[in-house]
Amino acid sequence: MRGPARLLVAVLALLLAVAPVAASPVAAAQPGTVPFLRVQIDNITPDVVTTTSNPLVTVTGTISNIGDRPVRDVVVRLERAKAVASSTALRTDLAGNVDQYQPVADFVTAAPELARGQRVPFRLAYPLRSGVPSSMRIDNPGVYPVMVNVNGTPDYGAPARLDDSRFLLPVLGVPPEGDSDSASEALDSAVPPDTTRPVGLTVFWPLADRPRLAAGAPGGTTPVRLIDDELAGSLAPGGRLDTLLTAVDFATGPEVDPGGNVTRTVCLAIDPDLLITVNAMTAGYVVNDAADAGPRTPTHPGTGQQAAVDWLNRLKALARRMCVAPTTYAQADLDALHRVADPGLSAIATTGAAGILDQLLGVTSTRGASLVGDGPLTAPAVQLLSGHGPTVAIGAANLGEPGETADGTAETADTVPMRYTPTVVAAPFDPAVGAALAGMGPTPESPSYLNPALDVAVKQDSDVARRQDAIGALLWRSLNPDIGPRTQIVMPPLMWNLAPADAQAVLTAVASSIRAGLAVPRPLTALIDEATSAARDAPLPSGSLGNPRGRFDNGVVSGISAATGRLWGFTAALTTDERTGLTGNQYTAPLREDLLRALSLSVPPDARNGLAQQRLTTVGRTVEDLFNAVTIVNPGGSYTLATERSPLPLALRNDLPVPIRVRLDIDAPPGMSVTDMGEIVLPPGFLPLKVPIEVHFTQRVAVDVALRTADGLPLGEPVRLSVHSNAYGKVLFFITLTGGAVLVLLVGRRLWHRFRGQPDPADLEADPTRPDPIEVALAYDDERTTADPDERPAADPGKRRAGTPAGGDDA
Template sequence: MLRLVAVAGILTVSGVAPHAAAGEPGATPFVQVRIDQVTPQVATTTSEPVVTVKGTVTNIGDRPVREVMVRLEHAAAVTASIGLRTNLDGDTDQYEAAEDFVTVAPELKRGQKIGFSLSAPMRSAAKHSLDISAPGVYPMLVNVNGTPDYGAPARLDNARFLLPVVGVPPDPQGVAGDALAVVAPDTSKPVPVTMLWPLADKPRLAPGVPGGTIPVRLTDDELATSLAGGGRLDVLLSAAEFTTNRDVDPDGAIGRALCLAIDPDLLVTVNAMMAGYVVSDSPSGPAQLPGTPTHPGTGQAAALNWLNRLRALAHRMCVAPLPYAQADLDAVQRIGDVGLTATATGGAADIVDQILGVAAVRGATLIPDGSLTQRAVDLLSANNSTVVIAAADSSTGDSNTPTPPTADTTPRRLSPQVVLAPFDPAVGAAFGATGSDPVAPPYLNAALAIRLQHDSEIARRQDALGSMLWRALQPKALPRNQILLPPTSWKLSSDDAGAILTTLATAIRSGLAVPRPLPALIADASAVPPVNGTKQPDIEAAGARGRFTDAVIAKISAEVGRLSGLSVALTTDIRTGLTGVNYTAPLREDTLRAISQANGPDTRNGLAQQRLQVVGDAINDLFGAVTIVKPAGSYTLATEHSPLPLALHNGLAVPIRVRLSIDAPPGMTVTDLGEMELPPGYLPLRVPIEVNFTQRVAIDVALHTPAGVPLGEPVRLSVHSNAYGKVLFAITMSAGAVLFALAGRRLWHRFRGQPDPADLDRPDPSDADDYVNDEQRA
């Protein structure tokens, strides 16, 4: 029997209300109906045989609405996984009424709301019911009709949800042994189930900050709230802790089916927060620059507590890494950098091992938020063998197709190294819609999209529970295995998380499912033989949802190339132990954060450009930090061998190997100092030179790495030389030789008592005296 309980106001209840006009709600909204509670969430053989739905009708229009009526309707059990989404939106032809409409308010004024409670038996031999006679997943609908002011009676809104029925309880009015007795589920073909429980977050580390910067800087302090009690990450961790507790899971069956899927970038961030951190006051600005305003972060204690709890949990259950910073592997392949590929894939597990102190599961690549493309397959094929867990292809070639085919979740080999173990995109989308911030994953076909914000959190939770159980309740559904991988961004309440893991436990305890640990999944998938011609699609369209643009890829390629050219010249600071690789690693990781799939598909490219702008500026600063100190005046060289004094400055935190390049003018020879290791700080130099001229000249001096990468800005020196050079030296030596020869000749003649021929043209001394006397007499 259909019952209605008034929650607010005095209601007029009509035993048989008139039918409202058929048709879907119009474009102008007048009222909104929301589901507030569904009992039972999952029907079993021991649950109440009556389904109760409580909700609220609110006037959101611009006029009063009269004769507001509600009715509970039902549809046949979902027979294909696409029905888990298509039954939640669009036309209502598949729904039938459980009873006539019941008036909940004679008039609902603008902004006014009214509560209602509808109940109907799951089945009945004598009365109207929901006609649920066998286990399955049943679509439900609450229909709202009314008459807007100045309008005619019409269907104004509806709210839909899925009711999973694991077992049908008996009809309380039935007779034992008749058709209305208990109907148990078919457990002859239990589904091996593996559920990945994501612990991930958006990138929070401030871009453009090289390694060794203390304290670490974050773009915002939202992670502190998320890690604290009641926060998003705390809720997810608490749910996993509770579900795998020995008191709740004494035989460890649920724990074997679960595996934590962890983003290494989240671990790096939380681990750094434990030492204290600051938060940038301008997250979109260059947070790495000295003097950028910051304030102390508030999550140090929460980070310590959360990470310690995670370490304890990781020691008793499976842990698997996500790609670093949830990087888009298709974009990584387009960038084409080997080091970046290693960081995004193979290096992710090493980080998990190091921070959590466990051995993470190898051999699986998890893609919870995007599509697997052929480029991603090519990238993974070039590395070790792996099983990719990603959404099955739900594309139809035509986004307007109303009923796309059911996604094929059969594992298949894509290359000698790569096997795809797909999950049902309809189930993944149901997970993504749960919580307070519902999302539609980019891999979901448009034909399966629904209005996420239209339904309440309770209704979306029901959809997720029904989607989880659908395959286990369909003995003929193939393949007989299931992977549950929610999007990493889901924001669950504790009730949501508890209900989802309780439903997993219900499937296992009831015999509908058996746990399949992730290592067993990897082993089974790895045994799949190759199939010729199996290809994944490439997302080429520039406007494809969630695809990173060519401009973003080109920018990353350029910045990674520049950074690599600098990194090979850096060495280790023996004082601090900081290596050149560790010093530049955060900037390389920034480029992976720029292509993170944790950001929404519609905002990814804009956020990527912002982060890359900061990273590019930071790399410019690194190159500019190694310079030649420009002198205030000019240099004067006293001799042709006077050294040229220079001073180099290294503003980096690690030493760097450099070479000097001096553009000397003709007549100047410069001794090459070769490769030098320039420590942090200032280093005075005296460059040996040889000058063969006397004049003022300009000398250009530049600094570069041993590979020829320019550092800093070239410096032009003004040099004045007092040296005369080789020509003057030759003249002086020649003149000295002539003088020496003449003096020797004179001495030779004197020694022999001979007059020097050079004196023959001189007058006799006595003649000279007579001439002087004559002049005096005159």
């Protein structure tokens, strides 16, 4: 019995050790550790408060049980923080600590119990102004953080805050008190904003996309090839690019903007790569069956030709009445491009972008500004720009980690123009505002220039809440007249993905701030002039800027540098095809643009290096194919030279659509000299050649022939020719000359004796009895000319007639 007793004691001890863990409610009730509830905000009224707004703020939404157990006593309340006073607070008030929030009213029961998967709506409505116990207590204009706080008690848990949703409420003006006795008193009680120091506002409206052209297709390739057909849907009605274009077209129309204030404030920021792609689609295109494949992949027809035609025509009409500025080509990362260290590629990305817009849109785009895009403005980026003429770089300001300044307030982005070099002036925009705009729409993202410490996990928030955050951040500086400078640049992410309601809300907020006197239009040309004249000298940016996850690897950068160098060298050897007008630069330009697409910031940070290496590999294979397209035709046999100066026949082949300047490199053995043919212009197709050579031997030898560009880059594969020479050199020449001279002397001597009627002594000494061949021939001829045989002269009995056998008779 002792064994079973011990076993029973052990089992009981184990049960007692496990039971407290299973029954403990603490871990299950800690907010944020286990998801139980999720609150979603569906509507906020008014979304922007003005002096004419409803004085009641209403928030409606849904609470859902997303946990693994029921939740009892689900309650909800509205809380508010003080008006935002700094850039960092635009981010930090939306995440993390909740100590700054104070309740507007007591908790309201949303549901006595919420089962797994069940949802329940809620509605919270409170007066805006103070004066009653349950109110928002907002008496002055500003941007106010608001939080919907949800508490509950999960099964096996204790009451706790199980979720919250936060948003920014912009208050342009406080409406009058609702209990005023007269209309005049009500009007007097309204609190308008301070408009004594309006903000000079410049808004960029991006029209850009991820690179869609398939890599590795040189110029002149028709039809154009795309990696996918997503752009067709984006250009079609209701698509992303259609939404952006439609919204700005409507907001700047003469009916909506009769004074032109929004038109002067907004400037279209267009990616030249997108414009080239859409323009190519208008002529018809095909789509790769595999997105990561090269130019030999099977394809299927694209579906967006008509959508591209319509969208491009609408853009051309809009560009004729408002500002247009180019982004860097394909939104290339200037920091990585500086590490590539190729001036030609850098020029395409920066100064060459405006000409593409001018050509395809039929307008003159605004020069003098460099739209850096979604990457940080680092020292290498500034150094790259400084090599391409004067420019104002539009990039994110350096907003560090959250912290307090010397006066005890939170940090605010310094957006004062700074002169980094004699040719580069930076006009920074607030990264907190840009990040809030990037959080809008169905695919919220954090831009690469944002410090990771200021990142906010907003993907779980509703579209409405994120829209409120963006509008609040956009209006924050104009509602704080003490924050300097009194200028503002609004730069959304270039890959902005907005719903129609989002786009309308942003442009409406811009128009409202101008109408309220909080902002005045500042066109891009004025921004450039003001930044250039008012910039203060500053050292180059230093330290760790932006998100390190968005940095391109050194392997990608070095690969692009090597491919670019080879491509420029090959392009220098190409000329113009007179039949088609295609130039060498036009033929290889798409491959250089592919290398810029590999450095695009439009790709999410975690995928940048992988997609860049994929595109680089495809371009590298194509460049190698270009070099191998110019070859020497291998005869497959041997050549026999009849003389020492017989030319060496060769045939060159050019499979390119443009001529190329080449040189022959012939490795001749000793005893063979080759005449340098110099630079040869090799047209498309075949070109037979005869290479002058001189051989001083008689034997079979191997001759190696290679083809190079005019600058020495090897083309194709070298060819080994088998050459057999019959030449004997100078000795054979003198022997032949001597033999000929002896022959002439002998013939001359014989003829001399013949003309004098004397036999040749050489013949007599050889055979004294032998008749003279000439006399025999003459006698034979006389016999043949005698007509009557009876009159023939008697033959000399001592002689036979030629052709008669000895001892025979004439027939």
